[in-house]
Amino acid sequence: MxxxxxxxxxxxxxxxxxxxxxxxxxxxxxxxxxxxxxxVGPAVLGAIAVPGILAPREVFSLPETIPAVVAALVTFALFRWTKQIVVGLVGGLLVWWGLLWAVAALGWA
Structure with a gap:
């Protein structure tokens, strides 16, 4: 009580x-x-996003972390280049899915 x-x-x-x-x-x-x-806003966003990028399934493992980090970098680069958040997000998701598929196809997962 x-x-x-x-x-x-x-x-x-x-x-x-x-x-x-x-x-x-x-x-x-x-x-x-x-x-x-x-x-405060960027700090909170970073506190929420960084653990999800570095440990996507709550465990740090290279086959799952590397695609997430690469996709985050691609998302940032596309957003800075085009100034459109949708282009960055869609591009980053496509890269992430492609890398996850490649990792699974190679048997690294």
């Missing part, structure tokens, strides 16, 4: 400290915090 109470109270405190800046017109986050807010 004590663990549940601690979890609920920590959730309430966390929620209140984040929402107080949205509901109050006088309270603003400190300037140091505002400076780093634009970096």
């Amino acid at each position: 004590g663990d549940l109470l601690a979890i609920v109270l920590s959730g309430v405190v966390t929620y209140v400290t984040r929402v107080i800046f949205l509901i109050s017109k006088r309270l603003r986050p400190p300037q140091r915090t505002l400076r780093y807010l634009p970096l």
Whole structure:
């Protein structure tokens, strides 16, 4: 029961400290915090994407990691070249599927 109470109270405190800046017109986050807010999105995206690329099935193995890393690089390169996210995603997926097929066909998986 004590663990549940601690979890609920920590959730309430966390929620209140984040929402107080949205509901109050006088309270603003400190300037140091505002400076780093634009970096939160890319950091969270990286924290979500990198483990999925380096360990696609929650285990690091070269036959599964190399196609994912190559596909991620191709996706990034296509996006930077064409400035269209759809082209990058489709191209990266095609490369990933092709490499997975090649790895399976060679018997490395």
